[in-house]
Amino acid sequence: MIIGPSNRAYHLKGLCEEDCWALFRKRAFPDQLEEENHPNLVVVGKELVKKCRGLPLAAKVLGGLMRFKKEETDWLHVQNSDLWNLRHYRHGVFPALLVSYLHFPAHLKHCFVFCSIFPKNQEFERKTIIHMWMAHGFILSDGESKVLEDIGNEYFNELLWMSVFEEIKECEGGPVRGYKTNETFYNLARFMGGKELLVLEQGLGQNSVRQVRHASVLPEYSYRPPLIPEALCLSKHLRTLLVFSEGGLPTAPSHIFSSFVYLRVLKLSGCHTELPASVVELSLLRYLDLSNSHFHSLPSGISSLCSLQVLNLHGCYNLKVLPPLSRITGLRHLEISGCEALTEIPYGIRNLVYLQTLPIYIVPKNLPQFRVKDLRFKNLQLNIQTDSQLIEKIELGSLYELQHLDLRGGLKIKHLEHVRDVEEAKAANLIRANAARFQEKASLPGPAGPSDPEDPEACASASDPHFASETMASLEPHKNLKNLFVVGMCGSSHSWTSLLKSLHMEGMSKITFIGEEFYGDDVTVISFPSLQELFMGDFASLREWSSPDGKETFPKFSKLNLRNCQNLVSFPSFMPLKHLELHNCNSAILTCMEELSQLKTLVIDRFPELISIPENLLRDKPHLECLKISSCPKLQSLFPEFSGLNSLRSLTIRWCEELQMLPQGFQNLTGLESLEISDCHSLITLSEKVIGHLRSLQTLSIENCSSLTSISIGSQHLTSLEYLAIMYCPSLAAFPDNPEHLSALKSLAIISCPLIEFLPDGIKNAIALRSLEIHSCPRMTELPEWLGNFAALRTLAISDCQNLKTLPIAIRRLSQLQHLSIQDCPRLQARCQEDRGEDWWKISHVPYRYIATTNLD
Template sequence: MEQIVLAPLLQVIFDKLANPVLQKFADYWELEDMFKKLQRILPLVQAVIQDAEEQQATDKSIRIWLSQLKDAAYKAEDLLEEFTYMQNYKPSLIPEALSQAKHLRTLLVYSEDGLLEVPSDIFSSFIYLRVLDLSGCQTKLPQSICDISLLRYLDLSNSHFDELPSGISSLCYLQSLNLFGCYNLKCLPSMVQITGLRHLNIFGCEALAELPQRIGMLVHLQTLPIFIVPIRLRKQDKWIRIKGHSLLPARLSELKHLNLRGELKIKHLERIDDVEEAKSANLRNKEYLESLGLCWGNKGEDLIMNPSSEANVARFQERKHHVSGPSEEPETHATTSNQDSAGEVLACLQPPKNLKKIFIVGYPGIGFPHWTLPNLTEMVLISCRVCVQLPFIGHLPLLRSLRMEGMDNITHIGPEFYGEHVVSFPSLQELFMRDFPSLRDWLIPNGKEIFPKLSKLVLRKCPNLVSLPLFLSLKHLEIQSCRSIILNSTEELTLLSTLIIEGFDDLSSLPPNLLRNNPHLTCLTIKSCPRLQSLGPDFGCLTSLKSLSIQWCEELSLLPKGFENLNALECFVISDCHSMEILPGNPLGGLRSLQILSIENCCCLSSISVGLQYLTALKHLTVMYCPNLAGLPDSLEHLSSLLSLAVISCPLLECLPEGLKHVKTLQSLEIRSCQRISDLPEWLDCFASLRTLAISELPNIKSLPVAVRRLTKIQHLSIQECPHLQRRCQKERGEDWWKVAHVPHKYISSSQQQ
């Protein structure tokens, strides 16, 4: 019987605890007390272990205990290895030796992992620095940053600090301060001394509740993407702030003398109770302003007015923690009095004539002012739920995009929307309408040409609308959560390239001429139509169709006639069609251009036809959540272009088809939650191009085939929730470790990365 020897392993652990690198890790994470305790206890444990090792031959219980302890010791060793790794890759530090560069003008600090620590006195030497980028700073900024008196540009974006050093206002030559994505920042210091400041980016500073008083004195300021209207303070509150040397908030009137450019979003306009204050903001004379957002309540918190900012916004939203702040205030509900005052406030916030984009969010008034905006290209109206009439905008010559959401009280669209010109909305290309619960009629004035260039219409949640005007130029049509009768208005369209139909509870079949009249359709999506039984007899005419997705159509049992004629089809997704029992060979056999086939959650599907053999262009095949599917066809051997195969949650599947071994192009194979699979095939090494192998939740697989060792191009191996394999593939000591040791990137079990 093999003896269990633990003493040498415990000595290794003891030596690692004394490692200076690990000591630094304990210091950094405040774990030094725990590490010291371990160092005291381990010698005592070693003595007990040595005694137990001598008795294990005669005492079975001691042997079991040693075996369990051995596993725990290996895990402890792995954990210490991970701690050492973390210490070596701790947050980046600015090297103090850099302070010798006395005449440095530009310092851009890049941290690969986005974590940056700043020594407290590092900047005292950089008196000539002009440009400093510390984006990604994790903690407090050092006060020494205020010693860089000649600094012109300071980037602190995507940082975690909650306040700026108070002395930052002494940087009187500063021209640009970037605080984008500093979502913990709660307040700004007084900036009145930074008289040359031109750019102050506070987009994404979600905890910021107000701006400092006298910001309006920064007459050179050009960039200020957000202005927050403060809560009006009572006299006693003002006195308390003054007495405590706290800053008073900036009022909207401070915008008066600022010559802002680019975009400006004004938040919490419901806090204005003085129309004169709105008028004094002097928006109409800010001729270089291009984009304006006017927001009531909290609906404007996530409003992105500049599409180029979306990637940055997504980045900081992934990283941010929950912060309490103004966004947690209750939503403002309109009363009769603030309906009237909101209308007056909006009228006084008249934008400049050169404005290109306007966003109005949460507006509680009943109507819109008549503004002259000849250069407007985009308008967005969101959650204007009290409005009874749409704005008078049909005459705007350059308007290309119009988005309207949450208009509860709009019952009809009529002449007041189009205006008096013969051609209404002459340049409009995109119209998006969502959540119009009361809209019943969409009227067309006699003798008018409307939307002559409209190419994209998205209509969602208009449950009472029964018809649409005829938009002959339409190429993209998306209709969601409406009554099926509205589709009758689309039969005369002839130029559609994209059609999306979703959320029709009463739709049993598509209108007869909708597909027939649109032979140039390239993308068709049909979702959440639970009563749909037929896609019509004219499916075969869609010879230009490249993408087809059919999802959540529970009563659809057959693919439509003519399906085999879709010679241009490249992507086909069928999901949650629970009446579909078989995918027959003939329809699939004609799809010679098909590159992506995904069959998902079809609970009655028991067979996939041999027609797959004709899909010689197929690159990606996914079969998932099909509980009655007993097997895949052997005809997979003819899929000469297949790059990836994923088989997920098919509990009746017992093995991979042997014909698959002839697919030499396969690069990725994933098998998950197929409980009857008990072995991976020995011919796995036939996949000479395989780079990724992922298997999970296959409890009956006892070991890996030797063929895995012969997969010379494999880069990634993932084994999750496979208890036998997890044990056998343990680093260095598992029986199958030698089969997987050559794989560069291994992920074994749910918690261990090797």
């Protein structure tokens, strides 16, 4: 069922049996020959499809499951399961999911249930979940040469094929950004996990924790640290603790980690001060995530965590030194990218023979001692960077020693522009770098910035393109190479580029023109036949990029990212281009885009001189789905008409300080689902004529618009709006008027709007509301009694509303309310204190409560 305009309900019919079979067959028999060779399985499969009752998810899940079963008896076992006749779930998708789960291989069941430790709809990376599975021993060795990470990747792909996981992309057809667990499968996983799984949002309530083995703790809202309740110490068999924090060190008793003696996985990212010392007592810990933390050092006791397999310190930019790691002999992944203050390679690192991830920055004092072959690693992803003036102290020919490594993820070597001998480059010959594993990416960077014109030897490649071309050709990588990063090295196309799918070129500050030489001399050969993505950055002198005459180029090209090309005024019209990002480029380049009719994504970022958007920029862009305009400080007007953009789903406008109004043509964006406006300090009003007709709009976010005084969302058109956030708008004196028809609204946030005094009566009709946040509204003195109309409300958070004194009696009627937080509201906090506050009886039924303590003078 879906709800349409005027609250009219539409009951959707299931798929016809033929369409349902098509979905099932696509998953169960990806190879047509396989279907033809197993006619008996086809017969059983069509009977299974009947049990799906036209539900697409059921057909996809069952098809994905049966793909891995080749015996007819296995198919019949699924068909004849008693679970299809569950009385309470007979007509839903649950039986199909439950049957599928019970027929998962044993190793997948553990992996599947564990995924529900993440909050619902939480995005995660593939490698993160695989590393956590490894830490718990869910991934079983096959006794062959495969490493556990590869086996875990196969597990992940099986669950992805069965629709357990969903890909998250910036837009349709774009690259995969991450994954999340399908919501229906998530509910099943939580059901199967029972009392062993716990997801906390401020407070334990009445939950028993003694049986909990896997717990995650969430902050109520991103700007406040989460609270790790001391009662969690009763979970003596806790194996996993994930703390999701963006606002500082989690609040917890100092000794709490010493209670978790069986802990295998600990995520404590975002620490603002220092790591709790009790962490070093976790002798069984295998996965430790301290990424994006602010501490300067780690406790020396980290060296005693001998079971550790993964240590994630990504983004710890204050971290100056690592403790000795030689005792952690099983360490497989040491992530220190973004640790800019680190001054040396950790002592004893060469003893970690199982290491697979290690970004290395070679500092001057380590240069004389550094030899690649001494590392003795296998399956390593290696990232070598050095000071640009000292590259000559490492013989490039020693890269021949990479044959001693089993390069797994990739290779990055910086400052190759200082190579002065082509023969030395030939000696490196990256094709010898254990090619069986060298399958992903390589990077051959030079300087990050322009060369010194006073130093004639500073960049041989910049002054001699022929020398650069010879050097590049001499570094011929293996044929399996798919991604290449080139920084600071100019030169022409090479024969070994034909298989590249991704090319990254950066720091070629001397180049002024890209022409025929870039595409190769032979007009009969297609240039870059496999290339899909191209990044070009820091081409400070580049003015023109031309197309070759009579030569086919980039037949599979779909994504172009130009960054810091301030003088570039033209580039070829790559007809198949679907994704285009322009960062800190010349405004004139926007006139080259009229022929890009296949565009799906367009990003315009950091155009400091752009005053207006060219009228023809978005003409004939019927496939455009995502448009982002940001950091254009002089931009005063957008294109007046938005007609023809029927596919546009997402529009973001940020940091356009001179933009005063949005054009009335906005009303033509009838397919728009997400609109985000932030840091537009000259924007005064959003009228109904502008946004009131966006009938498909689901998300509206308005943030940090200091001059905004009024918002009119219309009286009847925004019937699809589910998420509304108004934040940091100090001049906004009233909540948007005419909100009576926000029947689909699920989340409402009003943050730091100091002039707003009350919620308008029209909001009371938002009966689907599940989350309400009110923060930093000092003039708000009361909440209305009709708050009790929000029968679906699950989360209510109030903070920094100094004049709010009491809660309405109607809050007692909110039977679905699960989470209540009151902070920085001294009078209200005093009335809500447990067992003694005057308003305690109104909120005592809420399972998870966080009422900050306060001292009133």
